[in-house]
Amino acid sequence: MALKIHSTLTRQTEEFVPNKPGHVALYVCGPNLYDPCHVGHAFSYIVFDVVKRYFKYRGYTMRHVQNFTDIEDRIIAKAQAENKTIQEIAQVYIARFMDEMDALNIQRADAYPRATGVIPTIIEITQGLIAKGFAYEVDGDVYFRVRKADGYGKLAHRSLDEMEAGARIQVDERKEDPMDFALWKASKPGEPAWDSPWGKGRPGWHIECSAMNYVEHGPQIDIHGGGHDVIFPHHENEIAQSESFTGKKPFAKYWMHNALLRLSGDSSAEDKMSRHVGNTLWIKDALARHTADEIRLYLLSTHYRTPLAWTDDDVDAAARGLERLRAAVATPTPSPSPASRGGESALTQFANQTREKFIAAMDDDFGTPQAIAALYDLAREINRARNENATAETLAPAQATLRELAGVLGLTLEEPKSKMLQAAPFIELLIAIRKELRAAKQFALADKVRADLAKLGVALEDGAQGTTWKSQ
RNA sequence: GGCGCCGUGGCCAAGUGGCAAGGCAAGGGUCUGCAAAACCCUGAUCAGCGGUCCAAAUCCGCUCGGCGCCUCCA
Numbered sequence: 132m133a134l135k136i137h138s139t140l141t142r143q144t145e146e147f148v149p150n151k152p153g154h155v156a157l158y159v160c161g162p163n164l165y166d167p168c169h170v171g172h173a174f175s176y177i178v179f180d181v182v183k184r185y186f187k188y189r190g191y192t193m194r195h196v197q198n199f200t201d202i203e204d205r206i207i208a209k210a211q212a213e214n215k216t217i218q219e220i221a222q223v224y225i226a227r228f229m230d231e232m233d234a235l236n237i238q239r240a241d242a243y244p245r246a247t248g249v250i251p252t253i254i255e256i257t258q259g260l261i262a263k264g265f266a267y268e269v270d271g272d273v274y275f276r277v278r279k280a281d282g283y284g285k286l287a288h289r290s291l292d293e294m295e296a297g298a299r300i301q302v303d304e305r306k307e308d309p310m311d312f313a314l315w316k317a318s319k320p321g322e323p324a325w326d327s328p329w330g331k332g333r334p335g336w337h338i339e340c341s342a343m344n345y346v347e348h349g350p351q352i353d354i355h356g357g358g359h360d361v362i363f364p365h366h367e368n369e370i371a372q373s374e375s376f377t378g379k380k381p382f383a384k385y386w387m388h389n390a391l392l393r394l395s396g397d398s399s400a401e402d403k404m405s406r407h408v409g410n411t412l413w414i415k416d417a418l419a420r421h422t423a424d425e426i427r428l429y430l431l432s433t434h435y436r437t438p439l440a441w442t443d444d445d446v447d448a449a450a451r452g453l454e455r456l457r458a459a460v461a462t463p464t465p466s467p468s469p470a471s472r473g474g475e476s477a478l479t480q481f482a483n484q485t486r487e488k489f490i491a492a493m494d495d496d497f498g499t500p501q502a503i504a505a506l507y508d509l510a511r512e513i514n515r516a517r518n519e520n521a522t523a524e525t526l527a528p529a530q531a532t533l534r535e536l537a538g539v540l541g542l543t544l545e546e547p548k549s550k551m552l553q554a555a556p557f558i559e560l561l562i563a564i565r566k567e568l569r570a571a572k573q574f575a576l577a578d579k580v581r582a583d584l585a586k587l588g589v590a591l592e593d594g595a596q597g598t599t600w601k602s603q
Numbered sequence: 604g605g606c607g608c609c610g611u612g613g614c615c616a617a618g619u620g621g622c623a624a625g626g627c628a629a630g631g632g633u634c635u636g637c638a639a640a641a642c643c644c645u646g647a648u649c650a651g652c653g654g655u656c657c658a659a660a661u662c663c664g665c666u667c668g669g670c671g672c673c674u675c676c677a
Contacts, residue, residue: 159677160677161677162676162677163675163676163677168677169677171676171677172677173677174677175677176677178677179677203675204675205675287606287672287673288606288607289605289606289672289673293605293606293673294605294606294673336675356677357677358676358677359608359671359672359677360671360672360675360676360677361676361677362672363672363673364673364674365676388677389677390608390671391670391671391676391677392677393670393671402670403670403671403676404677405675405676405677406675406676407675407676428626429615432615432616432617432625432626433615433616433617434616434617436608437608437609437616437617438608438609438670438671439615439616440670442614442615444614444615444627445614445615445627447627448614448615448626448627448628449615449626449627450627451626451627451628452625452626452627454640455626455640455641458640458641459641492617498617500616500617500618500624500625500626501617501618501624501625503617503625503626504616504617504624504625504626505624505625506625507625507626508624508625511641511642514640514641514642515641515642515643517641517642518633518634518641518642519642569636572636574636574637577636577637578636578637578638581637581638581639582638585639590639590640591638591639592638592639592640593635593637593638593639593640594635594639594640594641595635599640
């Protein structure tokens with residue numbers, strides 16, 4: 132079975148064939164650093180984290196590059212408003228970004244280049260594009276000549292004429308074509324600026340990604356990813372710049388775009404989550420309410436190309452499902468009774484079939500919803516076997532498989548860290564006393580202990596192997 | 604105005620031509636001193652209308668409803 136990917140460029144689900152056998156060069160568009168990241172960003176980065184984990188699982192080596200755009204109009208505006216440098220602004224959000232990615236169990240990229248770190252390459256590419264006739268200078272600005280680029284609009288599947296017919300942008304008379312976009316902008320007083328052949332200035336919005344790709348990956352990459360909203364103009368322009376400059380096509384072999392997350396309000400209409408619109412849920416706030424496993428399971432329960440509307444209730448529903456998965460991998464105390472030989476190999480066999488189903492689902496354009504369904508099926512079989520007194524040894528292989536597959540989705544299946552570690556010895560003490568009460572058939576008192584602990588947020592569960600507790 | 608997506612049981616969500624995955628919730632049951640957990644059982648003809656086909660949630664057309672991009676955006 133071959134791994135297939137839906138590419139925005141062809142609008143087809145194609146078999147994945149890397150440029151270099153066994154290796155994947157992946158570039159994912161990172162954030163502009165003028166504000167914290169919201170769960171829409173988290174969704175995108177989780178999606179590509181799963182893409183990466185799955186490729187590794189299938190034996191590919193990866194090089195994953197994620198950029199930071201640290202020079203851009205909004206960052207400049209923010210810096211001016213707060214009387215700070217753009218570097219100071221960027222640093223604050225980069226530190227927060229890294230913390231949040233770690234908290235979401237998103238594996239770090241191999242490189243995090245910053246736009247301001249590749250200015251010489253940006254100038255080199257811009258010069259090259261001018262030399263080849265793809266760009267022109269006007270008053271210290273440099274514009275890309277879209278009419279010259281081969282197949283401009285091929286990613287967005289729109290022709291230039293269509294775009295101009297419906298364009299709402301103000302036409303800059305100095306540009307040859309209204310759709311021409313800036314590679315380099317002459318700086319205004321007070322703005323950060325770099326020396327260039329066209330005077331003091333700074334990069335336009337799209338060129339930095341072409342430059343960072345060129346520096347980190349070379350002229351061609353396998354997969355370029357990002358949110359659906361960045362297809363046009365950002366990725367379209369990246370293709371135009373990179374292919375025109377290097378002459379190598381395709382710039383990226385597969386273009387993957389995740390659908391956009393919407394934020395479901397109490398009564399208001401659901402809108403795309405977006406920082407400039409203002410309806411955002413910061414990652415930090417989401418993590419205060421839900422664990423990374425819960426958030427990931429929820430987001431991955433929908434296919435990445437299907438839009439979904441975030442609601443806390445739905446995340447909570449996913450969290451309850453997660454508990455069943457966790458119950459399945461929880462290690463039971465080895466049973467003293469002899470192994471029930473009957474279902475032993477059958478469970479392992481089921482686990483192996485689950486792995487095949489999981490792989491088949493993921494091979495088909497990262498079908499996480501079906502992959503997760505397979506996980507639930509396996510969890511049920513494990514729990515059932517345990518109910519039928521299977522030994523720890525019998526359960527272990529299937530549990531290992533469940534952990535293995537969950538790990539591909541970045542799910543740890545670990546119990547959330549208890550908020551009551553300090554109280555643990557006292558809770559254990561109460562459990563021990565309650566055990567004696569139960570042995571003495573003083574059930575009313577035993578139940579009171581359990582009920583009162585529940586009021587304090589501690590749930591007791593009496594199992595065959597004794598009583599366990601967890602905080603809620 | 605142009606390009607595109609979506610509408611599946613109470614809720615979330617797969618399936619994209621051949622008897623409708625999975626999760627949450629709900630009801631019934633097993634187990635348990637009781638409870639919890641776990642497990643078992645129960646439920647949808649796929650927005651509406653028309654068409655193509657031996658056969659459609661899946662293809663075509665129209666209608667209604669929701670959304671995205673075309674400008675900053677993951």
